[in-house]
Amino acid sequence: MSKAKKTTKKKRTTKKSKAKTRYDGRKANELRPTTIESGVLPNADGSAYIEMGRNKILVGVFGPREMHPRRFAKPNEATLRCRYHMSPFSVDPRRSPAPSRRDVEIGMVMSWAIQPAVFLEKYPRSVIDVYCEVLEADGGTRTACINAATVALVDAGIPMRDLVSSCAAGVMDGKVVLDLGDYEDKEGEADVPVAYMPKLGKITLLQMDGVLPVKTFTECVDLAIEGCLQVNEIQREALKKKYGISEEAEE
Amino acid sequence: MESAKFSSRDLVIPGDVLYEGRIRTGDNTHRSEGKVVASRIGLVNYNRDMVSVIALEAGFNPLTGDLVIGEVTDIRLGRWMVNIDTAEVAALNVIDAIDAPFRPDFDMTRVLDIGDTVVAKIVDLDRRRTPILSILGRGLGRVNEGFLTRLTPSKIPRLIGKKGSMVNMILNQTGCNVVIGQNGRILIHGRTREQEAMAVKVINKVDKEAHISGLTSRVQEYLRILKEEKR
Numbered sequence: 001m002s003k004a005k006k007t008t009k010k011k012r013t014t015k016k017s018k019a020k021t022r023y024d025g026r027k028a029n030e031l032r033p034t035t036i037e038s039g040v041l042p043n044a045d046g047s048a049y050i051e052m053g054r055n056k057i058l059v060g061v062f063g064p065r066e067m068h069p070r071r072f073a074k075p076n077e078a079t080l081r082c083r084y085h086m087s088p089f090s091v092d093p094r095r096s097p098a099p100s101r102r103d104v105e106i107g108m109v110m111s112w113a114i115q116p117a118v119f120l121e122k123y124p125r126s127v128i129d130v131y132c133e134v135l136e137a138d139g140g141t142r143t144a145c146i147n148a149a150t151v152a153l154v155d156a157g158i159p160m161r162d163l164v165s166s167c168a169a170g171v172m173d174g175k176v177v178l179d180l181g182d183y184e185d186k187e188g189e190a191d192v193p194v195a196y197m198p199k200l201g202k203i204t205l206l207q208m209d210g211v212l213p214v215k216t217f218t219e220c221v222d223l224a225i226e227g228c229l230q231v232n233e234i235q236r237e238a239l240k241k242k243y244g245i246s247e248e249a250e251e
Numbered sequence: 252m253e254s255a256k257f258s259s260r261d262l263v264i265p266g267d268v269l270y271e272g273r274i275r276t277g278d279n280t281h282r283s284e285g286k287v288v289a290s291r292i293g294l295v296n297y298n299r300d301m302v303s304v305i306a307l308e309a310g311f312n313p314l315t316g317d318l319v320i321g322e323v324t325d326i327r328l329g330r331w332m333v334n335i336d337t338a339e340v341a342a343l344n345v346i347d348a349i350d351a352p353f354r355p356d357f358d359m360t361r362v363l364d365i366g367d368t369v370v371a372k373i374v375d376l377d378r379r380r381t382p383i384l385s386i387l388g389r390g391l392g393r394v395n396e397g398f399l400t401r402l403t404p405s406k407i408p409r410l411i412g413k414k415g416s417m418v419n420m421i422l423n424q425t426g427c428n429v430v431i432g433q434n435g436r437i438l439i440h441g442r443t444r445e446q447e448a449m450a451v452k453v454i455n456k457v458d459k460e461a462h463i464s465g466l467t468s469r470v471q472e473y474l475r476i477l478k479e480e481k482r
Contacts, residue, residue: 063338117265123338125339125379157405159281160290160291199266200266236264239264240264
């Protein structure tokens with residue numbers, strides 16, 4: 001009997017993998033539809049707006065400017081301060097607008113992920129502020145925030161070594177999938193967000209939520225990097241679009 | 252192999268490899284693993300012995316001799332602190348403001364108060380690269396009237412044009428007096444509000460289209476259209 005059960009189970013999984021098995025009809029290595037726009041906030045030095053699936057995030061960059069409180073300024077380089085914040089209306093049961101432990105941690109992790117790409121040593125004793133406001137959340141907001149923050153930093157004219165592109169991969173129903181949405185994030189076995197500098201070929205963020213065998217973990221990282229490369233193309237398009245459109249209008 | 256990866260005036264993005272081989276790195280570029288790489292978004296420029304990027308987005312890099320427009324943010328003993336959009340807040344010492352040494356009984360708010368807008372010149376950068384300002388000179392000092400607007404600091408040379416051709420055209424056509432701070436703040440002073448609004452529109456157009464060639468003629472055309480609309 002146990003044998004029979006096994007076969008039926010196997011059959012089901014094969015059937016699933018043949019069809020578009022993911023809950024929103026995507027392929028295993030497919031990103032959610034992503035659009036980025038740069039320079040959306042006139043009063044910020046640089047800004048970006050990203051829609052990654054149902055995620056909607058607005059990022060503003062200010063600086064380099066004088067750091068307050070001044071004692072936290074580093075004498076040899078600039079500080080990159082990231083604020084991650086989810087709006088009360090961004091998730092279904094309304095969320096308290098006060099910054100939570102999670103917000104603080106993601107802000108810190110974001111700043112660590114972006115720092116290697118920024119020439120911080122050019123602006124000693126100052127601060128570059130990155131404010132991320134999640135207007136609508138649908139899983140993978142930290143990766144989306146990193147993507148938008150990078151575009152906003154370039155838009156602010158801050159010298160950078162490379163763009164930072166970020167994407168998560170994970171395991172859902174025993175399958176390695178790219179760019180998990182909220183449902184997959186919660187129901188899946190594991191989630192591996194990765195931030196990557198494509199031109200330098202360096203990983204700047206690597207986290208894991210869940211338990212995975214080493215082999216699957218490596219598969220996840222490889223797939224996530226593949227996703228980062230796709231995101232990188234979208235970021236480049238977004239940056240060029242700001243200047244490209246006015247060129248077309250002229251011609 | 253030595254080779255250029257783009258042609259001149261192509262739009263490049265931070266991280267783009269511009270050149271492999273022996274060449275000098277110019278503005279907004281850096282060397283990484285032996286290659287010359289862009290560090291800001293802008294238009295690449297290949298010279299005979301140098302690669303540089305003309306930045307489309309960049310903050311203000313203070314240099315001595317620059318004319319700037321700033322806002323007084325603080326008054327300390329013997330100096331005003333002026334925000335001129337640099338990483339360091341600039342200092343304006345009393346001796347550079349009234350041409351007399353500071354005395355404790357001197358009322359500094361009579362010259363400049365917190366919140367005042369001031370046109371000043373950078374006379375020095377100290378060893379921390381803090382700009383030191385001066386308001387001794389013609390056209391410098393507190394601003395009493397006018398309209399303030401902004402332009403990305405890296406686009407200021409385009410607004411001025413070759414030997415001031417662009418700014419002179421805006422002056423003549425709008426009838427406004429325009430003071431351009433190198434830090435991207437621009438003070439417009441016209442006889443009427445409409446004149447000022449026209450100048451602001453033109454500056455916004457320069458900000459949007461600074462990277463496309465033939466800017467001066469396009470702005471000329473734009474000014475003509477604006478003037479016709481008014482009639």
